[in-house]
Amino acid sequence: MKKRTVFFILYLCLLMLPIYWMLNMSLRTNADILNSLAFYPKNITFANYVKIFTDSSWYNGYINSIIYVTMNTVISLVTALPAAYAFSRYRFIGDRQIFFWLLTNRMSPAAVFLLPFFQLYSTFGLIDTHIAVALAHCLFNVPLAVWILEGFMSGVPREIDETAFIDGYKFPRFFLTIFIPLIRSGIGVTAFFCFMFSWVELLLARTLTTTIAKPIAATMTRTVSASGLDWGLLAAAGILTIVPGALVIWFVRNNLAKGFAMGRV
Amino acid sequence: MDKWKDNKAWFLVLPVFIIVAFSAVIPLMTVVNYSIQDIFGPGQRVFVGTEWFKEVLSDGRLHEALWRQLIFSGLVLLIEIPLGVFIALLMPKKGWGASISLVVIALPLLIPWNVIGTIWIIFTRPDIGLFGAAINGMGIVFDHTASSLDAWITLILMEVWHWTPLVALLAYAGLRAIPEAYFQAAKIDGASTWATFWYIQLPKMRGVLTIALLLRFMDSFLIYAEPFVLTGGGPGNSTTFLSIYLVKVAVGQFDLGPAAAFSLIYFLIILLFSWLFYQVLQNVGKGETS
Structure with missing residues (x-):
């Protein structure tokens, strides 16, 4: 792979990182978030989304x-x-x-x-x-x-x-x-x-x-x-x-x- | 080819004129009105002439906010414009790769501005944020709520993250508009990548880069929601930019007169800088491209 492609993909990943982090947190409960730092949600929950769509x-x-x-x-x-x-x-x-x-x-x-x-x-x-x-x-x-x-x-x-x-x-x-x-x-x-x-x-x-x-x-x-x-x-x-x-x-x-x-x- | 001369074209502009006049001229007149009067309450007002302007111009905290704003906008432009051009040069030219990168790059632009602040609060928290945890894990104490320097670094990182995509998109559009023949000619002449960039691509991007620079200057100079959510202007007053200070004066202290005078000065500063950029960029490199 060419060097410019590597650079570019790296940039896209950095760009997505804060958004990914927010996505990661949206799929966890508040207690879980405050309890530990996890790079991906281990117990995925959609409770937060359900709350938004029903309230x-x-x-x-x-x-x-x-x-x-x-x-x-x-x-x-x-x-x-x-x-x-x-x-x-x-x-x-x-x-x-x-x-x-x-x-x-x-x-x-x-x-x-x-x-x-x-x-x-x-x-x-x-x-x-x-x-x-x-x-x-x-x-x-x-x-x-x-x-x-x-x-x-x-x-x-x-x-x-x-x-x-x-x-x-x-x-x-x-x-x-x-x-x-x-x-x-x-x-x-x-x-x-x-x-x-x-x-x-x-x-x-x-x-x-x-x-x-x-x-x-x-x-x-x-x-x-x-x-x-x-x-x-x-x-x-x-x-x-x-x-x-x-x-x-x-x-x-x-x-x-x-x-x-x-x-x- | 000259345009048709016809003053009846005014009828076509009329709807825009009315709607913008309603949203701009009437409020602007109100602001001018406030700026020369002292208002005690409904129906109680005294003409004070230029007193508010004098007060605002000698307000030390406003000078500080103005310097902060200039440094912030300057730093942001210095980073975003070259970085945006660089990224545009790296972007795939066609195919599904180009489609996907366009969509991904534009994504930060579509997030409401206070949500941008929220994302970065989450991202930089030392306990639950990836960035905060990583940098503290390296043994560097980083906390944007306590240290002014850290607050500035966070805000500039956020602003670069948020708005470099706009510069990249515009520069990308400028690059795609260059006819292929130019590059073939450069290849035959044996021009280096650097020479191709400096003598063909950069001059051809002048138009879009002018737009990028103007838009970025205006919006970074007007920044409000992101620092308001992220730092609230603190710690202390270290990130109180002009808009934040203006809202503090207008809504917080309810000083309508000074706030109005402040607004008018603020608007004139932006107008002046935009006009300067516009003039400079119109003349730079004209000889090479025309």
Whole structure:
């Protein structure tokens, strides 16, 4: 085997080590964990997972997270698609400035917006709803979606648009039936990144929710701060937060990296 | 080929403009509003001008947090960018090996940020964690809750573990976009691996590396959840980064005015650095590639 392959496999193993350790702990009881250091679970138990799937205060966290992440991905895509088309095809007053302004929102610290968000969403009576978190996450996901989609769209030759318009297509029909199918993979990649950044964000999601729409990540911090930690349960909950992302990534793996190589800098 | 000139394209941008304006402009105006007023309660506020800005700029603990943040982001970038490029060069180019390594490498990116903190608490505990137990087993006393240095090492290890995959994925995408003909030409000329990397691969990766650098800079500069869970800003204040300090001021002490002024300064620092990186990288190596 070549040296580079050995290096690479070594890196993958190191990368997986902390996750493996969490998996290992999730399959043991808390007493067993605290009692001895074991490199693999000797008496495998699924009690931690059973607890999460049967206790509504746990599994509701996952449902809430999935609901607002999905809402956010849909909103981001629907609004970003026409905008990205405009940026990739047209020159208009303020196009560069708007593009840069969008990106600056990706740079603003979420902590800056905590209080104003809380007040704004209280005014509209949106606190503790899924849509509040979905809208708040648009702050960083919409700019990112426009950025990635614009790259993919610029890769489509403009002759296609021109031909379609000459053939008498109106814009909405052209966009929905011809153009969108052409950038399918780009939409997949964008959806993945929106999903990812919404899924991993905690600060805003935690601030805007209390009980009804509480995300799983917040449910877990409650457990961390409580006295007498149940490590096994915490590890099982952690492992389950990885599963949805791992499923999504499998579907976009081949196009995952391509989007950025084409994106404009 | 020039783009079409048409101001009606604004209608296509309008939905994005409205939704981001709702989430960004209104809150930002509130922040600006807070930053120049003293708020005692609902309806009781006094205009104070630039007083909060003066107070924040002369706050010694903020200066410390800012230095910590700069050192942290600097170290993280210095490790992650070269390491990410190196890993991208090692990655298999096609076949099932490439698919699997893409998925495995992306895995740490999909873990909620506070869970990242939790994983590393578990992993570095001296009694139940593999890393903690191993390093203590070697006779080195390592405890990130007691020693500032150990807390820093743990945080940097965690950050490198968490985010190098992003750099690797981006660099990998840049490498795959280089036409095969370049490598054939290099081979005919008898170029060494190093020369191929320095004169072909690295310049061609400039675009993706700019994105990687910008994203990594912004996110490491904004880091909150991971150190909050792992160290809580301690021991002492040794890992209190800007975000953690900001949340302490805003939520902990409920000092809205100073917190708002702090936020605006924070935002401007990030904007300034991002703009600098962007300008520098746009000009570096232009002569070689164009």
